[in-house]
Amino acid sequence: MALTDIRKNDEVQVIAGKDRGKRGRVVNVLPQKNRVMVEGIARATRHTRPSKNNQQGGLVLQEQFIDLSNVLVVCRHCGKPTRIGHRTADGVKGRICRHCEGDL
Numbered sequence: 378m379a380l381t382d383i384r385k386n387d388e389v390q391v392i393a394g395k396d397r398g399k400r401g402r403v404v405n406v407l408p409q410k411n412r413v414m415v416e417g418i419a420r421a422t423r424h425t426r427p428s429k430n431n432q433q434g435g436l437v438l439q440e441q442f443i444d445l446s447n448v449l450v451v452c453r454h455c456g457k458p459t460r461i462g463h464r465t466a467d468g469v470k471g472r473i474c475r476h477c478e479g480d481l
């Protein structure tokens with residue numbers, strides 16, 4: 378799978394780990410490391426120091442990066458989680474759903 382297949386704001390379904398089956402929106406991608414951060418997925422508590430934005434510091438719930446291979450993009454046409462297929466039309470490379478072949 379090409380590194381840039383999953384993009385920010387894609388809806389994805391988790392297929393492995395303790396959040397398996399959950400869906401969320403991609404909020405961050407690290408293409409070089411094959412990792413994504415998904416809203417509401419893989420949250421863990423972190424200790425933080427007091428800062429400007431968080432004057433008390435303490436424990437915050439923060440999403441962790443997870444491996445790209447643990448998620449599938451949810452097709453907005455058929456609603457199924459899918460691996461990303463590709464189609465080149467008029468010289469433009471597009472992403473398609475493997476189930477319904479709709480554009481992703």
Ligand SMILES: [Zn+2]
Pocket residue numbers: 452453454455456457459474475476477478479
């Ligand atoms: Zn589809």
